[in-house]
Amino acid sequence: MSIRILLADDHKIVRMGLRTLLKSQQGMEVIAEAQDGRGTLQKVKEYLPDIVVMDIGMPELNGIETTRIITSEFSHVKVIALSMHSDRRFVARMLEAGASGYLLKDCAFEELVHAIKAVYNNQLYLSPDITGIVIGDYLRQLSSRTPLAPFNPLTPREREVLQPLTEGKTTKQIAALLHVSAKTIETHRSQIMEKLNLHSVAELTKYAIREGITTLDI
Amino acid sequence: MSIRILLADDHKIVRMGLRTLLKSQQGMEVIAEAQDGRGTLQKVKEYLPDIVVMDIGMPELNGIETTRIITSEFSHVKVIALSMHSDRRFVARMLEAGASGYLLKDCAFEELVHAIKAVYNNQLYLSPDITGIVIGDYLRQLSSRTPLAPFNPLTPREREVLQPLTEGKTTKQIAALLHVSAKTIETHRSQIMEKLNLHSVAELTKYAIREGITTLDI
């Protein structure tokens, strides 16, 4: 009896590629495909696959929420996330939602096969890059003894600093704006960078846009 | 003699899937792969493929700039864009950069095969969805007589600098990437800022996102 797999990815050509790749594997079978979160839920209900290989960035219902529903309602269906993002917040959310594996799309195909086998045998599997992130967060939690809040790691004040920073204001201007010393803003900035593990204004800006802290307007 | 294809996509597993799919096709051969814009240029120089199947969203040097360089330096090498975006601006830029085809990743594999054959025979190929956009813009231009892409003030080299800058790279790193002095990058940067009248990395990043020079991913 081969491992029954459901592919969930919004790009048809990616699904087709994965399906073809997996066809060459002994003991694995792609029994269905879905192109969005809701479709995935339906197919899971219909086919009860062993494993769902799931893209995170899907329309309608994203991979994280879909995973949350699957793992709570169908406890024997395992989910492997196949993501473009190595962002710790995606990893944390996906694992917290109950995924059994997390792979980057940049991984080798062999790694996917390996992950599928591992997860089928009730193990967890992470991409090597991802493992580093998870261990890092784990250690941080150990040392701080407070759970990492993956959703909102910044304090209100840090957000207040981040917004003008990602709107092109200089440290000095922000200091004037908030009526504190420029040194204080510097400290906030490095604290923000440390927390998010982003070390450039460009990356902070992208983060802030995605989090709704600033907008694309200039 | 089969059609010699170069695959350019930053996700290994996607390349692997496409390679496997294309292997089943008579008269087509994937002769090389690349995972970023600069790598693509090298491989093009090395292998002189008939066709480059190119993802748009690649780090360091994006698919559009890469296409621009390829089509200007290697006029017999054709480029087919394989993109997630049906955004008109991407389509317009890609075609303007000299691409011979534009497909959505959501397309069927058969469509890619079809596109490759068409482009190899010196035709152009667009996804059906994309055709609608192009015709729409064309009609709009006819009626308004105002060009859609309102005057891109940056030179190709400046865009080459802007992309890594808005991906969080330091001036030094960009200099290494482009094999020029850091002083040169500084000059480009201030030239960019001058032209756009934007004087912070945050604002440049937003501009670059809107212009498709970089993406929101970190």
Added chain:
DNA sequence: GTTTAAAATCAGGAAATTCCCTATTATGTT
């Protein structure tokens, strides 16, 4: 085929900013 303009390259040195380390003072929390 010269003139002209734009693009791409680089440097020196002053000015400004960031980075790293350290530290103090609320403010809650257990």
Added chain:
DNA sequence: AACATAATAGGGAATTTCCTGATTTTAAAC
């Protein structure tokens, strides 16, 4: 009371940016 977190800030080294100026290559125009 004890403890962690948040918010504040300074000193000084290291780095980056800014301004001015200059050469070379490429492309277009005439």
